Amino acid sequence: MALFKRVIDWIDVRIGARDLAQKQVGDYLLPRNINVWYSMGSILLFIFVMQIVTGILLLIYYVPDADKAFKSVTYIMNEVPFGWLIRMCHAVGSNMMVLVLLLHMFSVLFMGSYKGPRELNWVTGFILLTLVQGISLTGYLLPWSQLSFWATTVATNSANAIPVVGHYLVEFLRGGKLVGPATLGRFFALHVAVIPLAIGALVGLHLFLLERIGVSTPPFGLKETKNSWQGKEFRYEGHPGGIRFFPNYALQDLTSIAIYFACFLGVVFFDPYLFFPRDAFLPANAFVTPAHIKPEWYFLANYQTLKIFPNELIGLTVQGAAMTFLALLPFIDRGPERHPLKRPVFMVCTLGGILLWLGLTVWGHYS
Amino acid sequence: MDTVGRRKFLGLCLGGVATGALAAIIYPLFRYLAPRPVDGSADKVVIQLKDVPDGEAKFFEFAGASAVLVNKRGGGLVALSAVCTHLGCIVQWEKDKQDFLCPCHGGHYTPDGAVVSGPPPKPLTKLPFTVANGAITIG
Ligand code: HEM
Ligand code: FES
Numbered sequence: 001m002a003l004f005k006r007v008i009d010w011i012d013v014r015i016g017a018r019d020l021a022q023k024q025v026g027d028y029l030l031p032r033n034i035n036v037w038y039s040m041g042s043i044l045l046f047i048f049v050m051q052i053v054t055g056i057l058l059l060i061y062y063v064p065d066a067d068k069a070f071k072s073v074t075y076i077m078n079e080v081p082f083g084w085l086i087r088m089c090h091a092v093g094s095n096m097m098v099l100v101l102l103l104h105m106f107s108v109l110f111m112g113s114y115k116g117p118r119e120l121n122w123v124t125g126f127i128l129l130t131l132v133q134g135i136s137l138t139g140y141l142l143p144w145s146q147l148s149f150w151a152t153t154v155a156t157n158s159a160n161a162i163p164v165v166g167h168y169l170v171e172f173l174r175g176g177k178l179v180g181p182a183t184l185g186r187f188f189a190l191h192v193a194v195i196p197l198a199i200g201a202l203v204g205l206h207l208f209l210l211e212r213i214g215v216s217t218p219p220f221g222l223k224e225t226k227n228s229w230q231g232k233e234f235r236y237e238g239h240p241g242g243i244r245f246f247p248n249y250a251l252q253d254l255t256s257i258a259i260y261f262a263c264f265l266g267v268v269f270f271d272p273y274l275f276f277p278r279d280a281f282l283p284a285n286a287f288v289t290p291a292h293i294k295p296e297w298y299f300l301a302n303y304q305t306l307k308i309f310p311n312e313l314i315g316l317t318v319q320g321a322a323m324t325f326l327a328l329l330p331f332i333d334r335g336p337e338r339h340p341l342k343r344p345v346f347m348v349c350t351l352g353g354i355l356l357w358l359g360l361t362v363w364g365h366y367s
Numbered sequence: 368m369d370t371v372g373r374r375k376f377l378g379l380c381l382g383g384v385a386t387g388a389l390a391a392i393i394y395p396l397f398r399y400l401a402p403r404p405v406d407g408s409a410d411k412v413v414i415q416l417k418d419v420p421d422g423e424a425k426f427f428e429f430a431g432a433s434a435v436l437v438n439k440r441g442g443g444l445v446a447l448s449a450v451c452t453h454l455g456c457i458v459q460w461e462k463d464k465q466d467f468l469c470p471c472h473g474g475h476y477t478p479d480g481a482v483v484s485g486p487p488p489k490p491l492t493k494l495p496f497t498v499a500n501g502a503i504t505i506g
Binding site: 057060079080081082083085086 | 400
């Protein structure tokens with residue numbers, strides 16, 4: 001302990017580490033009415049780190065070659081000690097990440113935290129959502145199972161509906177006319193290098209913005225719930241008299257992470273194949289399309305939308321429009337009110353939107 | 368005194384749980400990364416005598432490492448480990464000179480594995496073998 005203190009002292013007199021830590025976490029004040037939903041971001045950070053660690057471990061045995069990928073994954077599952085654990089953590093973690101991401105978004109939506117001056121926080125968050133979708137989609141192909149192969153075939157095919165460039169785009173995505181070894185090469189590079197780096201950079205930006213602007217005050221338990229920022233000049237939202245991030249809110253973050261981790265391990269140990277349909281256990285076969293090929297649960301609504309519309313272009317346009325609307329939400333909804341119960345139009349639209357998404361997901365699942 | 372005791376107890380419990388959790392992470396991680404036992408490389412290798420003409424050497428895998436069988440010019444078989452005793456490179460057979468050269472730092476060995484020159488500190492390890500009906504069994 002004494003040695004530890006001496007090391008810290010040594011560093012401290014050189015770079016002022018204690019002072020920095022005190023300023024950044026000890027004197028970092030949060031609104032007194034802060035709630036548990038503000039810990040979703042920390043859970044996401046935790047999941048992101050878990051995905052990186054388990055991903056690097058999988059790289060040790062995984063072989064990104066169309067002839068060997070499935071075998072190498074089977075080897076990890078059946079031969080390597082605890083390989084199943086590492087793989088299951090990575091696969092289940094990817095699904096949980098999307099789930100927590102949605103919770104984070106919903107909480108930001110309902111508390112109106114995306115409103116000015118936090119538009120950029122929302123926009124970077126939205127880009128993170130698309131990147132997480134991208135990393136899931138590219139990761140799905142890597143085991144080179146029947147599921148991987150055909151889900152990717154269908155997903156890349158939908159770009160065909162785009163006029164003029166559609167055909168070329170599909171070939172470009174696949175690196176050939178059909179999904180094949182060339183597709184695996186590019187998806188592998190995207191999944192393990194390009195998208196993780198992009199996510200890392202955007203998380204950095206997301207947190208930088210949070211740090212500069214200050215955490216929002218939740219609209220609950222206050223008389224005045226209107227957004228007080230006039231948009232005229234930069235203002236840091238400190239919270240004089242608020243609660244400290246460390247140790248107070250850090251404990252909430254840890255509690256939330258622990259609860260998340262318990263749920264996560266519950267799935268990993270008691271229902272590991274929750275997210276694995278049968279076709280995930282058969283090696284890819286370019287000549288046999290399995291019946292009922294479906295995407296992951298969080299793409300089911302997109303899948304069903306494409307199915308409902310007789311014309312693929314319309315289906316794709318509707319989705320593009322919905323995503324654009326979501327991305328630009330802070331610039332569309334600019335009213336100052338932040339309390340959900342005082343925003344009836346917003347509430348109806350958001351709840352309607354969530355129900356629509358859930359409905360399409362369930363429909364997609366059973367169709 | 369009472370609160371100090373409680374504090375200590377809780378601290379111990381927390382430390383114990385943390386240690387347990389750490390062990391539950393480190394053990395699988397270690398097992399995952401630990402080298403797998405080599406399978407497939409038999410502990411006995413059979414080589415036909417006609418495959419090793421006079422003055423030639425034949426390299427093969429033995430017990431997970433490289434080995435060599437020499438048919439010395441003028442008669443006599445030797446089985447050796449082909450791993451140089453200096454820093455572990457694989458020695459080469461020089462047919463014209465009838466000796467082993469290690470390409471890494473220029474160690475030389477006789478066909479029997481004795482050091483002639485260079486940095487190797489020890490002779491190459493001899494491997495036991497038997498000969499029966501024109502077949503050599505090493506191991
Ligand atoms: C990899 C994914 C993400 C990570 C790691 C992440 C992380 C975080 C963290 C640590 C915070 C601060 C604490 C909190 O309010 O939770 C935060 C705040 C925020 N995030 Fe995210 N986030 C992610 C994705 C998203 C997405 C998809 C959106 C919405 C489209 C979003 C919108 C916001 C907004 C508006 C805030 C500010 C909240 C406030 O100050 O009250 N984030 N994020
Ligand atoms: S390793 Fe053979 S001479 Fe150095």
